[in-house]
Amino acid sequence: MASLSYLKRPISETPQFQLISADQPPIPSKFSTIHPLRRTSFQFSQSRVSGISPRRSHVVKASSIESTRVYDIPLLSASEAIERLRRNKESYKSTQRYLAMYSSVFGGITTDEAAMVIPMDDHMVHRGHGVFDTAAIVNGCLYELDQHLDRFLSSASKARINLPFDKETTKTILLKTVSASNCKNGSLRYWISSGPGDFQLSPTGCHQSALYAVVIQDQSPPNYKGIKVITSSIPIKPPQFAIMKSVNYLPNVLSKMEAEENGGYAAIWLDEEGFVAEGPNMNVAFVTKENELLMPSFDKILSGCTAKRVLELAGDLVKEGKVRGVKVKDVTVEEGKGAEEMMLIGSGVLVRPVLQWDDQVIGNGKEGVVTESLRKLILEDMKSGPSTVRTIVPY
Numbered sequence: 001m002a003s004l005s006y007l008k009r010p011i012s013e014t015p016q017f018q019l020i021s022a023d024q025p026p027i028p029s030k031f032s033t034i035h036p037l038r039r040t041s042f043q044f045s046q047s048r049v050s051g052i053s054p055r056r057s058h059v060v061k062a063s064s065i066e067s068t069r070v071y072d073i074p075l076l077s078a079s080e081a082i083e084r085l086r087r088n089k090e091s092y093k094s095t096q097r098y099l100a101m102y103s104s105v106f107g108g109i110t111t112d113e114a115a116m117v118i119p120m121d122d123h124m125v126h127r128g129h130g131v132f133d134t135a136a137i138v139n140g141c142l143y144e145l146d147q148h149l150d151r152f153l154s155s156a157s158k159a160r161i162n163l164p165f166d167k168e169t170t171k172t173i174l175l176k177t178v179s180a181s182n183c184k185n186g187s188l189r190y191w192i193s194s195g196p197g198d199f200q201l202s203p204t205g206c207h208q209s210a211l212y213a214v215v216i217q218d219q220s221p222p223n224y225k226g227i228k229v230i231t232s233s234i235p236i237k238p239p240q241f242a243i244m245k246s247v248n249y250l251p252n253v254l255s256k257m258e259a260e261e262n263g264g265y266a267a268i269w270l271d272e273e274g275f276v277a278e279g280p281n282m283n284v285a286f287v288t289k290e291n292e293l294l295m296p297s298f299d300k301i302l303s304g305c306t307a308k309r310v311l312e313l314a315g316d317l318v319k320e321g322k323v324r325g326v327k328v329k330d331v332t333v334e335e336g337k338g339a340e341e342m343m344l345i346g347s348g349v350l351v352r353p354v355l356q357w358d359d360q361v362i363g364n365g366k367e368g369v370v371t372e373s374l375r376k377l378i379l380e381d382m383k384s385g386p387s388t389v390r391t392i393v394p395y
């Protein structure tokens with residue numbers, strides 16, 4: 001991977017690069033014959049890499065340069081590359097900080113963000129042969145870790161990836177990673193991949209499956225405001241793929257983008273028979289006119305850990321008489337759009353009210369009591385639920 005090819009590409013296709021040129025902007029014609037690795041008087045550098053001093057002071061905006069140029073890129077040593085990774089990370093603002101990463105490839109935990117990388121030849125990177133899951137870190141405990149871990153390992157088995165470690169070892173590694181991060185409130189994300197090996201389609205050249213985990217601290221405040229959803233025009237994944245949490249999230253990403261472009265928060269998928277399925281990273285639920293909590297069945301969609309916990313906690317609302325009952329079944333679009341309440345449920349959104357679906361206002365257009373009560377129950381469960389849903393991190 002060390003060799004650099006001689007790049008010849010339209011500037012318009014490489015917006016992340018700026019030309020750092022000499023005082024006379026035009027590039028000399030001999031430039032096109034200069035060896036790619038020889039330093040020249042012109043150099044491109046990543047614009048987001050701060051602190052890399054251009055060898056010449058004049059910076060020409062990419063847009064002002066004629067469309068095709070030949071340029072060279074420096075050949076970096078490993079330490080120079082790491083240093084640039086560090087500066088690159090420092091140069092952009094994000095609400096998220098990565099506090100620790102475990103990688104079975106380097107067999108340890110790092111707290112240096114610049115080192116939080118995975119090999120380019122990992123089958124998960126170039127073929128999408130990997131699975132992932134999450135768990136929230138709340139007041140020094142991991143919420144629903146066992147439930148997420150079970151789904152994680154089951155996704156790995158569905159993706160035919162040999163487990164790098166057994167469940168208990170995986171759990172210990174995850175807890176040690178959170179402990180090393182010292183994060184008390186945040187989230188943990190973890191992946192099992194077929195592992196590095198080569199760039200072939202078949203995983204037979206991947207010598208060892210890999211486990212990666214990252215602890216993330218998010219500074220953005222929680223947002224439970226009511227939102228609009230649309231019906232996704234991006235096709236839903238076939239059930240075989242929808243029921244596992246693989247890294248193949250392109251349909252999910254495109255459907256999220258479609259929602260955002262149409263003033264929505266998420267796009268809702270319908271299944272092949274037209275029943276309500278799920279959102280791109282959340283489940284959906286409704287409160288019917290008969291005051292029943294209604295959720296689409298999980299056989300063709302991802303079995304959401306949060307949604308399943310909501311179904312358990314909803315028993316309290318039944319006892320209190322806030323809902324008449326709880327049903328998991330096929331839900332028609334008519335039932336969904338005609339519901340009194342609609343909500344999105346997942347680790348990311350927790351329980352968030354949907355006030356409009358396409359052109360249809362849901363209920364009275366305000367958050368309903370059941371949605372609000374379920375969110376309170378989940379938030380309470382995260383802070384002080386039983387040991388079956390809260391695993392204490394040994395800091």
Ligand SMILES: Cc1ncc(COP(=O)(O)O)c(C=O)c1O
Pocket residue numbers: 278279280281282283302303304305306307345346347348
């Ligand atoms: C497609 C999809 N459905 C549902 C969910 C909700 O699952 P959970 O509550 O376990 O986060 C997710 C979570 O990421 C998801 O990606």
